Amino acid sequence: xxxxxxxxxxxxxxxxxxxxxxxxxxxxxxxxxxxxxxxxxxxxxxxxxxxxxxxxxxxxxxxxxxxxxxxxxxxxxxxxxxxxxxxxxxxxxxxxxxxxxxxxxxxxxxxxxxxxxxxxxxxxxxxxxxxxxxxxxxxxxxxxxxxxxxxxxxxxxxxxxx
Amino acid sequence: xxxxxxxxxxxxxxxxxxxxxxxxxxxxxxxxxxxxxxxxxxxxxxxxxxxxxxxxxxxxxxxxxxxxxxxxxxxxxxxxxxxxxxxxxxxxxxxxxxxxxxxxxxxxxxxxxxxxxxxxxxxxxxxxxxxxxxxxxxxxxxxxxxxxxxxxxxxxxxxxxxxxxxxxxxxxxxxxxxxxxxxxxxxxxxxxxxxxxxxxxxxxxxxxxxxxxxxxxxxxxxxxxxxxxxxxxxxxxxxxxxxxxxxxxxxxxxxxxxxxxxxxxxxxxxxxxxxxxxxxxxxxxxxxxxxxxxxxxxxxxxxxxxxxxxxxxxxxxxxxxxxxxxxxxxxxxxxxxxxxxxxxxxxxxxxxxxxxxxxxxxxxxxxxxxxxxxxxxxxxxxxxxxxxxxxxxxxxxxxxxxxxxxxxxxxxxxxxxxxxxxxxxxxxxxxxxxxxxxxxxxxxxxxxxxxxxxxxxxxxxxxxxxxxxxxxxxxxxxxxxxxxxx
Amino acid sequence: xxxxxxxxxxxxxxxxxxxxxxxxxxxxxxxxxxxxxxxxxxxxxxxxxxxxxxxxxxxxxxxxxxxxxxxxxxxxxxxxxxxxxxxxxxxxxxxxxxxxxxx
Numbered sequence: 207x208x209x210x211x212x213x214x215x216x217x218x219x220x221x222x223x224x225x226x227x228x229x230x231x232x233x234x235x236x237x238x239x240x241x242x243x244x245x246x247x248x249x250x251x252x253x254x255x256x257x258x259x260x261x262x263x264x265x266x267x268x269x270x271x272x273x274x275x276x277x278x279x280x281x282x283x284x285x286x287x288x289x290x291x292x293x294x295x296x297x298x299x300x301x302x303x304x305x306x307x308x309x310x311x312x313x314x315x316x317x318x319x320x321x322x323x324x325x326x327x328x329x330x331x332x333x334x335x336x337x338x339x340x341x342x343x344x345x346x347x348x349x350x351x352x353x354x355x356x357x358x359x360x361x362x363x364x365x366x367x368x
Numbered sequence: 369x370x371x372x373x374x375x376x377x378x379x380x381x382x383x384x385x386x387x388x389x390x391x392x393x394x395x396x397x398x399x400x401x402x403x404x405x406x407x408x409x410x411x412x413x414x415x416x417x418x419x420x421x422x423x424x425x426x427x428x429x430x431x432x433x434x435x436x437x438x439x440x441x442x443x444x445x446x447x448x449x450x451x452x453x454x455x456x457x458x459x460x461x462x463x464x465x466x467x468x469x470x471x472x473x474x475x476x477x478x479x480x481x482x483x484x485x486x487x488x489x490x491x492x493x494x495x496x497x498x499x500x501x502x503x504x505x506x507x508x509x510x511x512x513x514x515x516x517x518x519x520x521x522x523x524x525x526x527x528x529x530x531x532x533x534x535x536x537x538x539x540x541x542x543x544x545x546x547x548x549x550x551x552x553x554x555x556x557x558x559x560x561x562x563x564x565x566x567x568x569x570x571x572x573x574x575x576x577x578x579x580x581x582x583x584x585x586x587x588x589x590x591x592x593x594x595x596x597x598x599x600x601x602x603x604x605x606x607x608x609x610x611x612x613x614x615x616x617x618x619x620x621x622x623x624x625x626x627x628x629x630x631x632x633x634x635x636x637x638x639x640x641x642x643x644x645x646x647x648x649x650x651x652x653x654x655x656x657x658x659x660x661x662x663x664x665x666x667x668x669x670x671x672x673x674x675x676x677x678x679x680x681x682x683x684x685x686x687x688x689x690x691x692x693x694x695x696x697x698x699x700x701x702x703x704x705x706x707x708x709x710x711x712x713x714x715x716x717x718x719x720x721x722x723x724x725x726x727x728x729x730x731x732x733x734x735x736x737x738x739x740x741x742x743x744x745x746x747x748x749x750x751x752x753x754x755x756x757x758x759x760x761x762x763x764x765x766x767x768x769x770x771x772x773x774x775x776x777x778x779x780x781x782x783x784x785x786x787x788x789x790x791x792x793x794x795x796x797x798x799x800x801x802x803x804x805x806x807x808x809x810x811x812x813x814x815x816x817x818x819x820x821x822x823x824x825x826x827x828x829x830x831x832x833x834x835x836x837x838x839x840x841x842x843x844x845x846x847x848x849x850x851x852x853x854x
Numbered sequence: 855x856x857x858x859x860x861x862x863x864x865x866x867x868x869x870x871x872x873x874x875x876x877x878x879x880x881x882x883x884x885x886x887x888x889x890x891x892x893x894x895x896x897x898x899x900x901x902x903x904x905x906x907x908x909x910x911x912x913x914x915x916x917x918x919x920x921x922x923x924x925x926x927x928x929x930x931x932x933x934x935x936x937x938x939x940x941x942x943x944x945x946x947x948x949x950x951x952x953x954x955x956x957x
Contacts, residue, residue: 243907256906271930312568346494356501363508503899541901
């Protein structure tokens, strides 16, 4: 019962916060709304017994990414310019609504093979085993290192004076 | 785990880091180019030496070391090699960021190699993003108005496309409980067909994968980034995007759709039909939109959309007749190799010309035959190959793909493709006509330096050889393609 | 009413489409980046929910979600670097007027 109540509260707040990101006119408030959405997603992870991911969500999204975005908002003139929409409002709304309809139909009409086993808890140790063992996901971890190198190089090249 | 099988990838990673470190101490920046080229030669050489052997998949089946992967690794190493050679003069525009330029080219090549080899949705996603992020930055390397705007546009649209792709992957993972491609195939085949057909999640996942990959290969309607990005990016990067990124996209589509969704037949017929439709609209939109273009980079951009359409004819063939179309698969590989050489050749000639005359406008190419006869001749030859006329490689490439399609009941698609080839001749030949008969703006010669000339020579020789004696590469492509003939 | 897999998936679809709508309509590059983050978070909810309900003991979906976060962080870093470059040095272009859907 507690889990269901937590889900509904988080879900409603998450959707409202997401709508805030899109429809708030002040860019700074939109960014704060995004932070709220990130926090509720962390809460949803807890209801899904993904404790480590919830912590990472707070650290990476609520911490690092939000700070980056807010910094960018402050350093550019975005705040004064507000958050105008382009001419594609109506077609984009139709596209999004159609995609939403199809997606909801897809996820509700599919018979998912739900397993009845209890989820692992806590997940930190098994996750580490998955990520760093040879039989697990060590390959993507290695590629991710290269990806971050490329991103750092790229950010430096782009942001520095010529 | 056998690290010896990963030498091509490890070499590229090491040389990328090496280039960055050398950049700190070395004054003579041409050293960096030599180091980057050496890395590619080693990676390509080791890959070639591995040809013919049979190796187990690595990392618990996440990374395949099969001939399909080797073929593409060789292709990507070759493409990056030619692109770096072709940027010899151009890199002066990057001022002090030359080291980063070579490093990012190597890193994106590494990403493409991993894309061709990976057999797991998670590592596939990361490899794809490694390629994409390197390319986003490379597009913005000129740091001027157009280039930065192109980079931002490419990044934002690319990120949206990869979010859609990711949603598709999530649905497929949720439906099968697997991320490894072979395990996904087994999970689908173990389910009763009626249950699979009643569950829209799998089909929806496939559609979203096609949308995400369609962005990479620039298929209509996911092509809206192409003209602006191609025009704004540094021309060598445009060349790299138009062949490398596209080939990597097709490699990933071939691997994912053949090994995960190749069976049962009705499933592959479904995605075959989607690719057939995309092929038709890509060919038509690409060719029709190319006709009025005045900028050669935009023209080649639209032409690359049309070329993706021809390639998707091959994908459609495979979807409709997975078991019998070895020719279809190896035809796609052959087409990619020939398209890579042809398009690179065209771009290298354009780089050499426009770098000197300071313009990408087709009108400024007037009379180029008198000012730079070799470059004009090479560009003409490559454009002829893009039309698909003998004796150039483009003819054999189209011949293989279209005959495979015709043999498997897709004659209507071949007819549309043939009509489109005729339309394309109009705008390709317009460029040729301007170069050969137009009045030159000045009698001044257009000189070109050694490295791009060498690259251009390799491309034209390759295009000619593939067109005259296609057998050798076709045999390689057949070995590489046979992997999937189950 | 007990909460199950479908609830999370529907929520994920709703968030994804809100993000998609925002990404397609906004003229402000920072907001578009924020909407893309929204879309990636929506996918992550799906991945973690699948991990919890379909393969509760394997954690594959959670591993996938971690990689999505890595990529999202890298993408934001590069994206914001581009936006900052536009605002700092090159005042003649206006990032808020980039129309993504122009052909």
